[in-house]
Amino acid sequence: MTLTEMYGSALPLFFSFSSKKQAPGDSSKPFEEALIARLRSLTPIPDSSSSIPLSWICRAVDLLSLTLADATALISDPSLCGGSDLAALEFYLDSTVALLDACNAISAAANRLQRGRLVVRLALRLLSFCTSPNNRSRARSAISEWKAGAATPHRRSASDLLDRLRPKGLPRGRITAVRRVIYAVEAVSDLVTSCVLLVLEEKGDLVGRIRVSSELTWGAAYNEVTSAVSAKLQRAIVAAEVEEAEASLRTLAAVFDEEVGGGEITERLRMAIGTAEKVTEELTERLEDLTNAVNGLFRVALETRDAAMQCFRVGSPKYIAHGTWCEVSKVAASGRMLNICFMPEIFPKSLDLLVT
Template identity: 30%
Template structure:
């Protein structure tokens, strides 16, 4: 409990913030200290809210959606902090800009990988719909079609997504960027760098968990060491221990698929498939009817979860892209007080971004075309 002689202590329930900022160089003013603590307090609260009540919850689309929403809030928060710091881009050190842009392009790549996986799983929903449509019929021909659709669905969820496989190297690159550039004689710069550190830690953690769960590859699951010098350090440590520990325990049992909503559908399909394996009308009519109804409910729950998560991932992509775009636009604005490197550096980075966006558009267009061809026959319900 706070002591009477420490009137400010109630605002710092996670320790004395003055100890977290080096006294060397520029000293933080009360305003800057207040901005930093407000940001870190909000981050601490978000991390605590992500702690799952049950270890299996972290392997659900609902938790993934919550984690990505939290990440969106944190990235929106850092943009707000930059505005409140009133630290023009022309005052940024070149190393800060390079770090920010390098991180942002890696995050955009991870978003694309996750989006491609969500799209692939959503395509599987078309197969389930086709199967359910044919299960309503008494004819042997329709049951054979339903069986074929269920076979294709199981192959779909059992296949590997090459874009997810590349996440490991991207995540390792993000980990390498966790050590922030040193800040000299800039109090605002110190606040920005410390806040950015928190953003990067949460970002790498959430992306690591998502990549591990959707790829089924524990190599994508990272354990981050965080120095106990920030307000949110303990909250993050508790979260990482609970989440990563729970994931490893579940993976150790060899369960497939590991995603909760996907596993629920997979279980129903395993029960239903033997009933229609020979293409004849099942003898156990009631059990068949119950399994078909259960498949419809579970498939719809999976589809909704995938849609909700897709929207949040798209939202995160836009937040990262808009922040990157705003920075690059600021670099293009002529400023007589700007450092000489900004003009050429900004132009080079803009060209790189334009090329990256063009390649991304081509990839999405090709993916959409391939998806349409692969599932055109399944969409046409006879």
């Protein structure tokens, strides 16, 4: 079951609106300060392995979820969202679809690793009772199945998906709080999702495709994380826990082929089994953590998308109260932007338009 099927009916959001207007810089300042602190918490990346560990990946996904949650509060504030922000939000709605697709892609990649882990666990269990010729044969088949899957991993192009997530560029001139937040969310989404897809054996461009301008307060922290991730990925792409599990299983397969003959478990084989069991269990825990983190990200992304759509669903009452023809308002219906003119002779002045 895909994440879309699991969370297709997200709970509605309830927002507490504030009538007090703030300057763009003041409105986005708490958001940017929190983002700086979170980005700095991701560096340095642990040096226990040449590649990026899944534990770090989970933290990065959680960071993106928190960033989206903070963005939702700003996007849903009617005192901040309006005018030129509507065009930016319209493009951002497309970006949220790409983020949801990325969550599904990450979940599918994690599930493939989990299926490979099940084959490994079967082999380990059979090897623990190696006295039976049938068990030896089944264990050898399971190891061969894993080796075949490891030699030809399922790789699919994620370039199109990552291109849809890439920020369109920070607009020049006076930048509103909402547009600053949207750019930040898109930049962090690009960094996190491209990194996760790469370490889970997906094809795509290397991280570091964009560098954030130093004019933004969080730009330096973002670029520092990007540089650290790129340096790691140049050394090894596969996640550290996956790399360790594959190495231990290659050793186990070699020992099994060399020493399993009379059905007895030698000390060397017993040690290889123990090491493989340990790293496989650690990989299982990290994959479960990643799955939970991605599920949480999917839910928050749905909520952020719903908040953005609210800006188009609700008409502007001040225009409805005017003379013969009212200002054109934009609403979202059937996934498209529609231009609707209101006539006060037909619609009551107190009417608020809401298209669902």
